[in-house]
Amino acid sequence: MTAEALPAELRRAIMQIARTPRLLVACDYDGTLAPITEKPDEARPLAESVGALRSLAALHETTTAVISGRALRDLATLSRLPAEVHLVGSHGSEFDVGFVHDLDDESRELRDSIETELTRIVDGAAGAELEVKPAGVAVHVRRASRQDAARIVDAVHNGPCTWDGVSVTDGKEVVELSVVQTNKGSALGTLRHQVGATAALFIGDDVTDEKAFEQLTGPDLGIKVGDGDTLAHHRVGDTEQVATILAFLLEERRNWLYGEQAAPIERLSMLASARSVALLTPDAKLTWLAHPGPDSAAVFADLLGGEGAGHFTIAPHRNGLPLGQRYLPGTMTVETRWSRLLVTDYMEPEAPAHRTDIVRVISGEATAEITFAPRPEFGGVPVRLVQHDEGLQVLGTSEAFVLRSPGVQWEISSDGIHDTATALVQPQPGAPIVLELRCGTTDLGPHELPEIERRAEAGQYWSSWAGTLKLPSVESELVTRSALTLRGLIHADTGGVMAAATTSLPEEIGGVRNWDYRYCWIRDGAMTMRELVTLGSLHEAEAFLGWLHGVLSTLAGPERLHPLYTLAGTQLGAEAVIDSLPGYKGSRPVRVGNLANHQVQLDVFGPVVELVMTLAEARGDLRDEDWQMVRAMAEAVSRRWDEPDHGIWEERHVPRHRVYSRVMCWQTLDLAIRLGEVYGREIPASWPELRDEIAADVLENGWNAEVKAYTTAYDGTDLDAASLFVGLAGLLDPQDERFQQTVTAIEAELRSGATVYRYHRDDGLPGGEGGFHLCAAWLIEAYLLTGRRTEAEELFDQLVDAAGPTGLLPEQYDPVAERSLGNHPQAYSHIGLIRCARLLSR
DSSP: OOGGGSOHHHHHHHHHHTTSSSEEEEEOSBTTTBOOOSSGGGOOOOHHHHHHHHHHHTSTTEEEEEEOSSOHHHHHHHHOOOTTSEEEEGGGTEESSSOOOOOOHHHHHHHHHHHHHHHHHHTTOTTOEEEEETTEEEEEOTTSOHHHHHHHHHHHHHTGGGSTTOEEEEETTEEEEESSOOOHHHHHHHHHHHHTOSEEEEEEOSGGGHHHHHHOOTTOEEEEESSSOOOOSEEESSHHHHHHHHHHHHHHHHHHHHOTTOOOGGGOEEEEOSSOEEEEOTTSEEEEEESSSTTSOEEEOHHHHOGGGOEEEEEESSOOOOSEEEEOTTSSOEEEEETTEEEEEEEOTTOOTTOEEEEEEEEESSOEEEEEEOOHHHHTSOBEEEEETTEEEEESSSSOEEEEOTTOOOEEEEOSSBEEEEEEEOOBTTBOEEEEEEETOOOOSOOSSOHHHHHHHHHHHHHHHHTTOOOOSSSHHHHHHHHHHHHHTBOTTTOOBOSBSOBOOOSSTTSSOOOBOOSEEHHHHHHHHHHHHHTTOOHHHHHHHHHHHHHHTTSSSGGGOOSEEOTTSOOOOOOEEOTTOOOGGGOOOOEESOGGGGSOOTTTHHHHHHHHHHHHHHHTSOOHHHHHHHHHHHHHHHHHTTSOBOTTTTOSSOOBOBHHHHHHHHHHHHHHHHHHHHHTOOOOTHHHHHHHHHHHHHHHHSEETTTTEEOSBTTOOOOOGGGGHHHHTSSSOTTSHHHHHHHHHHHHHHEETTEEOSOOSOOSSSSOOOEEHHHHHHHHHHHHHTTOHHHHHHHHHHHHHTSOTTSOOOSEEETTTTEEESSSSBHHHHHHHHHHHHHHHO
16 A cells, blocks of 8 residues: 555645654554454564564654553564564553563552452453453453453453552453553653653554543644544554555655755755855755845755755656756856756846845756745745746745746645645747746736846856956866855845855764854954955955944944854844754754854954955055954954953863964954054054064963974864964964974874864764865965975865865865765855965966
């Protein structure tokens, strides 16, 4: 039997409960997993049900159990269920692990008295049997004559059932007497509490199972097998349908948890406008889009939750893998190509501030299948689709969404919560199918310009800018793509720049190191803008400094700066978890917001002053407001430089006196002094002395003779790739033996093939992570400074090879599994690539 044979309402209920964060699946045994047999000791479970329960138990945050009236020992012997499935016997008085009831002397005497009396009652009745259990005795009359069965049940009810301390459970042709007050409902509650289930599914056929159905509330699901009155939500006919239910639940939960079809992170391509971003899979599925801003709730979150979390897919009707995907040169327009089909995607680069518009063009000869499944608010609100002559309108959310699709005939289906629209289309030569997703409006009318002109304008928006860049001779095309990616992460209206386009792409598959990077870190933003200035584009840096001036205007001084802000320059809300999403390949939790917002990070001033220096050199002058900011940051350093902090990596441990943070404090003063000297500004007399004091402090306390390197912090022997800045920033001469030994030590401990790890210490979080592309870039620069050009070129080639087919880099790389990790695309990674290409071109 296939899942399609199950009632549609039941399928929808199973799909919904499969998406709960922590699921408990519990079943009765006889009549549910095993067919009822004339001889109870011959009841064997269906192999399909056993396999499904075992596989469910192996899933993340999923517990399976069998709750039976049988004695635990008999249940284990007869069912032969694997150890992964919890067994609960005697209606909940016996658990396979924990919660075992030890009887006191009085209860043991009562149980013996019950057994003696029941033996007397059934004496001489052929087919009547007693089942003695640790906490009670059951009387089975299924095989007795109807006359004897009625007599025995009546005698039991009027006899020992009335005794003090006896708990009675009536089942189908069985009466159980127990000296422990329990039932299947309390057993289910005990299991739920033990595993912290957010929803429970219970399947049963007996009247004793009604106690469990009675316990089900909210998102729980109860399924009755067979006839009879019930409190269960749904009903099926037999044990074969139970096996089908369990198999369907397994498939749905596995797909929800692990996203088995999730594309490799580095193979995702980014669309961008002046205000927002979206991600495409290699087969043209729109897998990620947030609205109204890139740091808002997602409209399509397939990337983190599978197709049930929302997607917009275009593919050939007949299955076929795409031949390739590419950016049109110098643009953010993406083409995905099959043998007889082409899908072209781009965002309207300069749509109105409240709008996010994506244009999708289908051309070629093959029939294409379209699936439009918007799920606003991370799928948290029910969605209804209404078809109009010119397209679809999305209802059920406070934000307006439409899909203009003239001429497309849609079929709209519902899973009981959300609508999904599908269509088959056949493009004609010279007449492509044009789909326009418009977020932030109900307007389905035609655009004033033909699509081909809009596509050209969208391309020109990016290519005209890219054409102004001063590119290095090494990997110039990849540098162009990196620069376009960085510009795509910038919010044109505010000047803020995202650290990455996504949230919660994991640092370890299946792990918990999943963070939201869709915000503007002051450090990351300054480093991003500096690289764009070195390529000859100054406008973005000027806008970012304007954004930073706006942030500073709300504070008493730079020492009050938070490490990160929203793209609008406001403080972040609390970090939260989206429990309804399973995460990329089961990597949970999915987070929004970032707790690092409340950390102390004293390194942020150095990159900002370095940006001001680089921009002033490019412009030939230093703006007064920028000099005032530099002065304020130098004064902030003078007040706080000797404090411990959380550092560049935002560890959730206690603050430490970190080498990198101290070097950045030194750099802040060193560059401030040089700016004042070059541009004729007054330099406070205390600055040079303080600069030298910080340098001496770092050189003395940061060096560890035991490991022959500058370590992470003053209080340990652990190494950190960021400590390379003692030489990269110029505090220590790169030819100094101490710097060269530091490079060698970091290479030996933190480099692994194509990548370099940040550190290998305990940082207070479970699990591991990949190597950082940015750290690899720092080591490349250190190789060059210490005369090791061959090693620098080799590591750079490996960095280039880690880029995806369209030239994008996420944050990290796993050199063992040879796969990318972390949020994507990551500004840090592209900053590192650009800088290394420039240095290698000299």
